[in-house]
Amino acid sequence: GATLARQHMLSRQHTLMRTLVRNGLVCSQPAVAPQSTNALERFASTRADKQAAVARDFFEKNEKSGRPMSPHLTIYSPQLTSMLSITHRGTGIALTCAIYGGSIYLMSAHHGANATDFTTLVEGIKAMQLPAAVPFVAKMAVTFPMMFHSFNGVRHLAWDSGKGFEMKKLYQTGWVVLALAIGTSAPLCI
Amino acid sequence: MGRATHNMLRALPAFVAQSVRPFRTSAPAFENLKESAEPKANIKNFKIYRWDPETNSKPRVQTYPVDLNKCGPMVLDALIKIKNEQDTTLTFRRSCREGICGSCAMNIDGTNTLACLCFIPKDATPMKIYPLPHMYIIKDLVPDMNNFYDQHKYVQPWLQNNEPAEAELLQTKDDRKKLDGLYECILCACCSTSCPSYWWNSDKYLGPAVLLQAYRWIADSRDKAKTQRLQDLQDDFKVYRCHTIMNCTKTCPKHLNPGKAIAEIKKEMLNV
Numbered sequence: 001g002a003t004l005a006r007q008h009m010l011s012r013q014h015t016l017m018r019t020l021v022r023n024g025l026v027c028s029q030p031a032v033a034p035q036s037t038n039a040l041e042r043f044a045s046t047r048a049d050k051q052a053a054v055a056r057d058f059f060e061k062n063e064k065s066g067r068p069m070s071p072h073l074t075i076y077s078p079q080l081t082s083m084l085s086i087t088h089r090g091t092g093i094a095l096t097c098a099i100y101g102g103s104i105y106l107m108s109a110h111h112g113a114n115a116t117d118f119t120t121l122v123e124g125i126k127a128m129q130l131p132a133a134v135p136f137v138a139k140m141a142v143t144f145p146m147m148f149h150s151f152n153g154v155r156h157l158a159w160d161s162g163k164g165f166e167m168k169k170l171y172q173t174g175w176v177v178l179a180l181a182i183g184t185s186a187p188l189c190i
Numbered sequence: 191m192g193r194a195t196h197n198m199l200r201a202l203p204a205f206v207a208q209s210v211r212p213f214r215t216s217a218p219a220f221e222n223l224k225e226s227a228e229p230k231a232n233i234k235n236f237k238i239y240r241w242d243p244e245t246n247s248k249p250r251v252q253t254y255p256v257d258l259n260k261c262g263p264m265v266l267d268a269l270i271k272i273k274n275e276q277d278t279t280l281t282f283r284r285s286c287r288e289g290i291c292g293s294c295a296m297n298i299d300g301t302n303t304l305a306c307l308c309f310i311p312k313d314a315t316p317m318k319i320y321p322l323p324h325m326y327i328i329k330d331l332v333p334d335m336n337n338f339y340d341q342h343k344y345v346q347p348w349l350q351n352n353e354p355a356e357a358e359l360l361q362t363k364d365d366r367k368k369l370d371g372l373y374e375c376i377l378c379a380c381c382s383t384s385c386p387s388y389w390w391n392s393d394k395y396l397g398p399a400v401l402l403q404a405y406r407w408i409a410d411s412r413d414k415a416k417t418q419r420l421q422d423l424q425d426d427f428k429v430y431r432c433h434t435i436m437n438c439t440k441t442c443p444k445h446l447n448p449g450k451a452i453a454e455i456k457k458e459m460l461n462v
Contacts, residue, residue: 047422051344055393058337062326068241068249070297070333072323072389077300081436082386089433159434162457165450170436 080174088152091145098142139189148181232258235316236268238280240330249327251318252277258310265319266294266305281330289443292378296321296331302380304443322383324392338379341396345404345422350415365411371446372406375399381438381448387431394427398438398448401429405451408458420455420462429455 076082106118125135155173158164164173233255241249254272261271266284273280283293287306294305297320310317325333351359382388382397396404408419423429429452438448 047344048425048428051340052394054340055337058334058340059393062334065326067243067326067328067334070239070321070323070325070327072386075297075300075318075320076323076384079301079437079440081440085433085435156434159453160456162450162453165436165439165447165453167439167447170439 080171084152084174084177088149088156091149091152094141094145095149098145136189140185143185143189144181147185148177151177151180229259231260232312234258234310234312234314236272237316237318238269238272238331239320240280241327242279243329253316258312261310263309264306265298265308265310265317268310268317269294269305269319279330281332283332290376292376295378295380295383295443297323297383302384302441302443304378304380307443322379324389325383333383335379337392338377338382338397338399341400342377342403345396345400345407345419346415347403347407349407349410349413350418351412353414359412361411368409368411369406372402372409372451374444375402375406375446376444377403378443380441380443381446384437384441385432386435386437387433391427391431395431396423396428398432398452401432401455402446402448402451405455408455416458417462420459423455423459424462429459432456 155164155177158173164170236254236256237251238254239249240252241247254276256268256271258268261267264287266287269280269282270284273282282296282305284306285291285293287294289304289307292304295302296305298305298308299318302322305319319331321327321331322333325335328334349359377399379399381402382392382399385398388395388397404419404423407413408416413419432449432452434449434453436449439446439450442448
């Protein structure tokens with residue numbers, strides 16, 4: 001009884017296998033791992049290396065094919081999320097330039113006979129009688145990055161602890177940071 | 191004529207009166223009939239990205255006018271209508287038309303979403319339809335998704351538990367709740383292709399969709415390979431190209447939160 005059932009099952013499996021092989025769906029040889037032509041890939045031992053190789057192949061194949069890349073920066077609509085993020089990066093760069101540039105200037109220029117201190121510098125700028133907007137913009141260019149980067153930095157720290165990721169919270173904290181940054185820098189610069 | 195036909199004809203005026211009102215049969219009403227029967231056409235222009243791999247031309251944008259009064263409410267309805275009536279060469283992916291398969295993911299009016307879930311605004315401003323951003327295009331709105339799928343495969347999106355068990359792997363309600371907001375991902379790639387970091391590093395950064403799935407398995411109490419999973423993410427690019435830009439959560443058509451999942455991964459990585 002049991003032997004007959006088993007024989008029946010084996011014969012059915014054999015027929016199925018035969019059909020699949022004849023139809024080109026299954027290889028009649030036992031499976032062999034494809035040998036890659038790249039020696040480095042053949043010795044790639046970790047999964048991460050294999051994934052890196054697969055990704056490289058994808059990009060090589062697509063670059064060679066002449067397929068276009070779909071537009072991104074030119075068509076993606078600006079959101080509060082991405083705009084505040086790029087402003088954080090931009091203000092960070094601006095602050096770095098200001099700190100390095102300002103320090104180098106103060107350390108290197110005007111030594112010895114032409115020594116100038118900060119007060120004389122400010123007097124000199126006042127003497128230029130520039131329209132009120134110019135010093136305002138110049139001062140904002142340093143103050144706004146400082147305030148924005150600091151407040152958004154706090155928002156980033158909250159994110160690092162896992163807090164504030166819901167859509168509503170993101171937008172609320174985002175607007176608060178922007179308002180605080182402008183609110184604390186504009187009055188100081190007038 | 192037969193009795194049945196005669197009775198039907200007698201009932202006709204009442205029948206007509208109770209069906210759609212404009213269709214009166216009196217002759218002088220014929221002038222009104224045409225205008226009130228056909229609602230005024232509400233034409234909206236659809237500007238759609240086109241590229242044909244069989245020509246050497248550059249990608250272009252083609253404008254198609256669609257009468258919204260004769261079209262279903264979703265962008266996918268408009269695309270199908272354009273393909274049926276105006277240009278059969280327009281190519282795009284679609285399947286379920288109900289926001290569960292993820293095939294029709296594309297960039298609509300600047301945001302990535304599913305065409306079958308995106309309502310067409312009734313105003314006259316043209317609607318811009320582009321493929322998912324920063325992807326190699328096979329044709330028109332169809333991107334090459336293979337890199338995305340390979341990255342998904344890399345995080346081993348299946349349960350790994352080799353401990354001997356006699357019956358089902360039990361899980362408390364609280365543990366099951368941790369998977370809410372993670373398992374519902376339909377892998378449409380809207381989030382990954384909205385991430386500027388993924389645009390610049392799609393070869394090495396895994397992207398929010400794949401990382402959400404990685405976290406789905408890391409957070410599953412029945413899975414026993416947590417340490418290995420976290421170690422597989424251990425390098426400068428796979429997770430750490432995420433700078434919390436948060437375009438992903440903003441754009442997810444299923445209202446999931448990949449940004450939060452990545453933050454949780456980063457917290458777990460501290461302990462590896």
